[in-house]
Amino acid sequence: MWSFKLEAKNSLRTKKFWLTIVLISLVYVIAFREIKDNLKATTNLQGVLTFSLIGYILASAFLFIGLYVLILGATSINGDLENGTVQISLSKPVNRIQYLIGKFLGQFVSIIVALLFATLLSLVITRYYSISITVKIISDLTIANALTLLSMLQLLALGLLISTFIRSQNTAISVVLILFLVTGLVAPQIVDSMAKDRAREEFHIKTPEDAMKMPVEERNKYHQRQIELQKEYHLRYLFYIPQVLLEDIVIDMQRTTFIKGKIRTEYIRAWDAIKNNPLRVSLLVGLTLVYLIMAVFRFVRMDLR
Amino acid sequence: MLRIENLIKIYKDIRALDGLNLEVKEGQIYGFLGPNGAGKTTTILSILGMIFPQKGRIEVLGEEVFNGKFDEEKLIKVKYMIGYMPEDATLWDFLTPMQTLDIIGEAFKMSKAERQKRSEELLKLVGLWDVKDKKVGKLSKGMRQRLLLAQALINDPELLILDEPMSGLDPKGIAEFKELIRQFNKEGKTVFFSSHILAHVEEICDTVGVIVKGKLRAQDSLDNIKKEFLRRAGHTILIETNKPIHIDLEGVKVEVIGTNKYRIITSKDVREELHDLIAVQNAKILTMQIKEPSLEEIFLKMIE
CATH class of the missing domain: 3.40.50.300 (P-loop containing nucleotide triphosphate hydrolases)
Structure with a gap:
């Protein structure tokens, strides 16, 4: 597809992309130190390492790749209108749907490169701590990356949709920054505190001291219920935020059980975590398609001037 | 095409x-x-x-x-x-x-x-x-x-x-x-x-x-x-005479633009009729100028 080739070249050359790569590298500088501490406190080296690395891929994705992707999408059509390249492209024998899908897939290439870079850094860390790179680690990282990619695609499609509504790139960037702040920080905080309130209500906890006074078994049950409610509320109120859906799937990779007052953390395979969350995975895929179809629908009816 | x-x-x-x-x-x-x-x-x-x-x-x-x-x-x-x-x-x-x-x-x-x-x-x-x-x-x-x-x-x-x-x-x-x-x-x-x-x-x-x-x-x-444009807007003739004159020709618009100076706007060339009319009034034409609009003027007129 003609516009795919053009966009892939374009997105890999932007300053936004290279800034994202630098920021991901910084996240992994922090990761080096923190993973060292995590490994000291465990005997399940591979499990902890895999989970920590996936955590860092997600952190990179949420903090930087996500913002990069949203901005990339939100400034694509309006950007092309501002610099006149959309008129040049569509004056050639290229139809609008091909153009938009090609652009989407071209931008997708830069996300893959950013994620591969994050994965490569993860593997470097694995080797640094002399932990052998097993098939399990590779497959778990690949699956986690694929999931991250799905959530990033959703953000890209949303950005693309925004770019068909907002004509100015600068306004689109402002909207996206606000959106990122609200959906990445404010909304999850509010929803999580709602879940905590509900858990307190169920366990008749009025003050923090009440929780401390509870027997260990009961307290563990309370914490577990809090996590359950958070996930439930995420699905109910934050189903449109891909980062939240992804986080809930990944959290399932770490299964914490409380047996006779002792906490036991078990790491399950990434594929099993996906199988446990079919609705969340469907939402990741489904909403991406919805946004993309809406963007196409809007773009094919837009006056391009 | x-x-x-x-x-x-x-x-x-x-x-x-x-x-x-x-x-x-x-x-x-x-x-x-x-x-x-x-x-x-x-x-x-x-x-x-x-x-x-x-x-x-x-x-x-x-x-x-x-x-x-x-x-x-x-x-x-x-x-x-x-x-x-x-x-x-x-x-x-x-x-x-x-x-x-x-x-x-x-x-x-x-x-x-x-x-x-x-x-x-x-x-x-x-x-x-x-x-x-x-x-x-x-x-x-x-x-x-x-x-x-x-x-x-x-x-x-x-x-x-x-x-x-x-x-x-x-x-x-x-x-x-x-x-x-x-x-x-x-x-x-x-x-x-x-x-x-x-x-x-x-x-x-x-x-x-x-x-x-x-x-x-x-x-x-x-x-x-x-x-x-000329057909529609007409020719513009600028004349100066030695004494005041009265111009009364069919389809001709006259504007006085100075002492004994007139701007005549007409849809056809009326120079001969003007000569005769002025002669009848015992006046003399000192200058006569046909002013053709430039393309720029035509364009500006059109977009007004």
């Missing part, structure tokens, strides 16, 4: 095109003149299917691409034969001129060898061969304008559509640009270009269309437009 009938485009409450009709014949250099905001770009973008008019009909290269709605298949088909140069586009800064033409050629499904050959020819034609490997972002405005023209020519189009192609160019650049358009036209190709500056179209266009507020005010050769 290009026919537009009763085209209407309304943006919210602005009638950008208000029943526009125009026709461009094969082999013409058609100057599409009009002030800023008259609807020139809207017309061009409608021809290319980038703007959706509400009503009307557009026929390009014998294909009816729009009749109330666009026929996507026909539109794609005619785009293989159209070259378009937008107003003030930046192109892709990260590509070189050579890469730009190569990737544009790909959109026309040209083979690698064809693209290579055509790009070389065009870069030499527009004088960009020496900077073929320089990033577009580092080229001057004039160079980028020439590259925009080159990209419009990559498919050797039958119809070349240029939107304000000479805006921002220096006089030398404008002269070179006009020469390029002439060369292209000599090969039998049709050129349709818009401008809000009469001087840009005056020398090279055989036909001119004047658009004002979304409607075509006139469409003809510049000579015919001038004749028609």
